[in-house]
Amino acid sequence: MKRIALTAIAALGLxxxxxxxxxxxxxxxxxxxxxxxxxxxxxDQVTRIxxxxxxxxxxxxxxxxxxPGASGSIGTKNALEAPKDGYTWTAGAAQDLGTYPVLGMxxxxxxxxxxxxxxxxxxTVGVNPxxxxxxxxxxxxxxxxxxxxxxxxxxGQTSAGHNAMEAIARATGVKYRHVTYDxxxxxxxxxxxxxxxxxxxxxxxxxxxxxxxxxxxxAVVGDRAIELEGFGSIPxxxxxxxxxxxxxxxxxxxxxxxxxxxxxxxLEKIWADKIANSAALKQYATSRGALFAPSAGAEAQxxxxxxxxxNSWLMFEAGKAKVSPDTVGIPKPQS
Numbered sequence: 006m007k008r009i010a011l012t013a014i015a016a017l018g019l020x021x022x023x024x025x026x027x028x029x030x031x032x033x034x035x036x037x038x039x040x041x042x043x044x045x046x047x048x049d050q051v052t053r054i055x056x057x058x059x060x061x062x063x064x065x066x067x068x069x070x071x072x073p074g075a076s077g078s079i080g081t082k083n084a085l086e087a088p089k090d091g092y093t094w095t096a097g098a099a100q101d102l103g104t105y106p107v108l109g110m111x112x113x114x115x116x117x118x119x120x121x122x123x124x125x126x127x128x129t130v131g132v133n134p135x136x137x138x139x140x141x142x143x144x145x146x147x148x149x150x151x152x153x154x155x156x157x158x159x160x161g162q163t164s165a166g167h168n169a170m171e172a173i174a175r176a177t178g179v180k181y182r183h184v185t186y187d188x189x190x191x192x193x194x195x196x197x198x199x200x201x202x203x204x205x206x207x208x209x210x211x212x213x214x215x216x217x218x219x220x221x222x223x224a225v226v227g228d229r230a231i232e233l234e235g236f237g238s239i240p241x242x243x244x245x246x247x248x249x250x251x252x253x254x255x256x257x258x259x260x261x262x263x264x265x266x267x268x269x270x271x272l273e274k275i276w277a278d279k280i281a282n283s284a285a286l287k288q289y290a291t292s293r294g295a296l297f298a299p300s301a302g303a304e305a306q307x308x309x310x311x312x313x314x315x316n317s318w319l320m321f322e323a324g325k326a327k328v329s330p331d332t333v334g335i336p337k338p339q340s
Contacts, residue, residue: 030271032092035066038258039095041080042160043073043188047126047207050293051256052096054285055123062275073187076161077101078110085113085261091268098126099255099305103313104163107320107335109327114334115313119269120305121276122257123286125296128169128226129208129239131193134218136202141224141245144203148179158192158201161185162325165254166192166206168316169226171323173205176246196220207254208233208294215239227251233294252312252338255298257305276301314338 038056042048049071056067072080077097087093099122103115130141138144148155159166166189170181184201186192189210196204197219204211204220208231214220216235224242225231228251231239242249260269280286281299290297300308317330318337331337 030091030265030267032063032065034092035068036063036091037087037093038067038069039080039084039093040069040071041073041077041095041097042071043186043191044071045190045210046160046188047165047209048077048097048256049188049190050209051124051286051289051295052258054283054289055096055258055280058279058283058285059275062279063271075110076108076163078105081105081113081259082111084259085111085117087261089261089263089265091260091264094258094260096258097256098165098312099257099259099309100165100168100252100312100316101163102259103309103335104317104320106333107317107326107328107330108163110163115309116306116334117262119260119262119264119272119301120257120309121259121272121280121301122255122305122308123280123297123299124257124290125253125255125298126165126207126209127231127251127254127294127296128165128205129211129215129231129294130169130173130203130205130223130226130242131196131211131215131220132203132223133196133199133201134221135199136221138221138223141242144223145173145177145179145245148181149177152180153182155203156182156184156201158184158186158195158204159206160187160189160192163316163320164189164206166204168319169205169251171319171325172226172249172251173242173246175319175323176249193220208239212236212293231294234292239294250315252315253296253298253308254312255300255305255309273301311338 084095105111189206320326
């Protein structure tokens, strides 16, 4: 009996040692972190802060590489097809990652990836200050009076800005002219420059222009007002469209499944110990109108799925999807 007990203790020691080793991956070369959007946008902003935090925890350089194109699917595809050695990651909005198969852009599902979420973002309806629109209701009325004429800049199909505008169009029956760019920052700059009249990109991408009075914010695409540091309160869209629903849009770092287990175990520990307490990420969220919301593993998958469902079915019902979401494992949201 004593020998059995000693054997059990020894086995337990091996398991504990194995767990410790699994959470102690030490990269021996720089990690490539692909941002599949243009520099300066929401993904680029938060990913660079996150990369800096990860560098100090891993003791290795995390190189952020911008690879924009095809609504983020090109850079994401490059990460998916890279060697599964743990040295190539990607980043972005989880709802985009989950919607690619519905749009026929990329043959992957959100469950093919390990998700490490950092913040949640919300879109804002912003207009060039030279336009006459002082409220969201005025803009909606103008879109109804001039269907298909008012230009809206977004980062392309499936982007947060496009999804927000499609949801508004569906709720109000308006028609607009969609003008696409290779990222949220170029879309915002286009509206500032007067190339377009409106942008519905994320608040974090518009924050500096709103503070500088170069974009006039009309409404947050959500049910709660946002307090933007240095500006004040931006009202929720539900003041004008009472029954409007918007799923939370989580952003983060994504690693394809198939990489060594110790890579994921190490990242999960870093996420719990360091990212969840990151002062730099908290400051970013506070200053730019985002929500600090770190999570990983099963919790991250659960958090991300409502936005994946909402946007996949929005695209399908708008006639912009290649396949029905339920055929790729995305059930229709409960109304």
